[in-house]
Amino acid sequence: MGDKCSTEAPTADCLRPHRIVLVLESYRKTRTSAKSCADIRDHLKKIAARKTPLLLSCINSMAHFDKTENPLTAGQRVFERYYLKRTLGEGGMGVVWLAHDRVLDQPIALKFLAPHLVDDRKELDRLKSETRRSLKLAHPNIVRIHDFIQTPQGAAVAMEYVDGWSLWSLKVDKPGQFFGSEEIAPWIRDLCSALQYAHTEAGLVHRDVKPSNLIINSRGQLKITDFGLSRELQRGPAHSASHAPVVGTDWYMSPQQWTGDPPAVSDDIYSLGATIYELLTGKPPFYDGDIFAQLHEVIPPSMTERLFELGVNDPNIPLIWEETIAACLEKDASRRPVSARDVAARLGIITP
């Protein structure tokens, strides 16, 4: 992000609320030393307390990114059998590392849980049971979960390492930051196939389908990550008390999921639609302002309209893609396509 406020004490220009959010995001990405991170966080807390409780909760939930609380380094041996190689990224739950499994002599991805999750017994138990349920998922387009590890050293989910890039990173590298429908069609076919399998054969819904959870491997196949890692865990301590979104990760959730209804296939169908919408236009259906209100009250623009809004002069979205994605984004869950296979069939990327 390159924000100049990220590694130094905030200046007057940094004290405006929108700047604080930018600082938080860059702080998360560029933290340099525990001392300066803690200093920045303390400064921001004082500012945020005067501005809005939401910002304060954001800052508190970011404490777990401090190096002091997560002292992992390349070359370190963890949980007896793994050697850490490099970080693959980090999200709301913690840091993901590429590691080498010396027992099976193969690469592995380790998703370390942030301390605030490890310390929360209820959340930890829920994550364990979610992980146990997802162990049974065996599909070529779903990242295989191997284990849930918990020791005094910390807790982590061990999973298949995917040698590739997430669709989110591939998208931001594109000119205009969006794909054409013909480019993503094979990936969407993989995605629908994986969701169909999980919904019908394993009885599981994902609840967090989004571009950063879809990785394209070096052979061009799509793999879904984070199957079974429940949304609630990622939302941070104070989020459930408010419908306000925290740094963008709620852009793909159905209205029913936002309001706390039990998990349903229709939630994944909505998120699938929101994901495709973003891949084809660069932005999810709702991305600015009060997402919760828009999600319930506003029909998103067609993808063609969105591209026009973003200054693209010659949008080229096939009508069938427009209609199918609009159906996935219906507010009324019963009006969405009934299955992921139905979505793929409507798009004409599988034979019905």
Ligand SMILES: Nc1ncnc2c1ncn2[C@@H]1O[C@H](COP(=O)(O)OP(=O)(O)OP(=O)(O)O)[C@@H](O)[C@H]1O
């Ligand atoms: N199994 C994996 N193999 C390879 N890379 C992975 C794997 N799992 C995650 N990653 C990488 O690590 C990054 C961080 O993943 P993580 O799930 O922690 O965060 P996220 O998906 O970006 O956000 P959120 O926490 O909101 O889901 C991903 O974007 C991806 O690039």
Ligand SMILES: [Mg+2]
């Ligand atoms: Mg993820």
